[in-house]
Amino acid sequence: MAVVLAGHQYGKAENRVVRFQRDTPRHEIVDLNVTSTLRGDFADAYLTGDQSKVLPTDSQKNTMYSYAKEKGVSSVEGYALDLARHFVDDVDPVHGARIDVDSYAWTRVVVDGHDHDHTWTRSGSEVRTAAVTVAGEGEAQQTHVVAGLKDFTVLKSTGSEFKDFLTDAYTTLEPTEDRVMATSLVAQWRYDATCLADGFDFDAAYDAVKRAFLTQFATLHSFALQQTLWHMGKAAIEEVPGVVEVRLAAPNKHHFLYDLARFDVPNAGEVFHADDRPYGLIQAVVARDDVPAAPLAWER
Known part of the structure; x- marks a missing residue:
């Protein structure tokens, strides 16, 4: 050996x-x-x-x-x-x-x-x-540019649900049709070769991708965080022609309705306990199907 x-x-x-x-x-x-x-x-x-x-x-x-x-x-x-x-x-x-x-x-x-x-x-x-x-x-020579953001915390108080999921003997989670959805997003997106020419406005492209993410997060009625990530990545690719691949990682920052009934206090979706761990971690890669994958761009 x-x-x-x-x-x-x-x-x-x-x-x-x-x-x-x-x-x-x-x-x-x-x-x-x-x-x-x-x-x-x-x-x-x-x-x-x-x-x-x-x-x-x-x-x-x-x-x-x-x-x-x-x-x-x-x-x-x-x-x-x-x-x-x-x-x-x-x-x-x-x-x-x-x-x-x-x-x-x-x-x-x-x-x-x-x-x-x-x-x-x-x-x-x-x-x-x-x-x-x-x-x-x-x-x-190969050149790859991957832009991104992290620590991007977004939250909406309604417009999200989670139900009809698979259950087993250990399932205790109750289905809900109205929940708080929050995450601290990590996103990276790869530009194609046309964006490497002098004069390409990376700042404007960054703003456009971020705007696409926020628009989808805010306006899409979400059946799952997975669905939201798909629409965010798809919107970014459609918004900025030079973006060919988007990678997203979203920890589900859970908010649990706090039990105030024991104090005879009504709580109609108004007071929550924010629980930072453990958390679900949802990830997705969204890409154009006409552009080859680029492993070198993602290697560290």
Whole structure:
């Protein structure tokens, strides 16, 4: 029996990059958490300790900060593309690079009825994400852009039911035709090659996908969270032509009607106990059937 090095990759994780645009009195802020992952001809580093082909993770970190100035951050996807392409095209031993970015939103402080030019508070109902993978060289090079969001908590007080489900000897859940539906959504969507050209508006596409998610969640009468996820993914693909695949994960944030009858207090769907665990975890992948799957886009 032989023992082999079956796989390897390395990088610099969770670099907190904050970029201010200060060329006018009204400043702008971009707040990022950036992780690089490099793949390539690094086996000797593991097998013999030879570091001659290893670009230090500290160098990767420095590149992230410098590119925030050199290239700017017009969008998180564009910034990640610049970094991934640099590592693959300019560092010989690197055959593939993945850049993961979380973007945190800030809202300007209002002073005397006006937005302040250089003061913010942390805000946003979700964390915006991006993952860019570049692998190979020349015409064979593959590039994938996966955008997304996480910690996106949404809730509606009615318009959801759950009944006629399979039961067995251990089933205690009562069917309901009116329940609170809430989740903290994690969603990622993959863009096709047409979106990689200069000038594609990733920010507008992000807003359109998020709007499609919210519209379906709010307006669809839901028979199950599974059904809601299907309609959310389908709507996003239909809303933004460049989106070819959507992956959704939705923990069911349960709300149970609290028993007030024992106190002779009526409770007509008004007071609930929010139970954060355990929870049902519902997942779905929605994709166009005319576009090939792209496993490389999702590898970590």
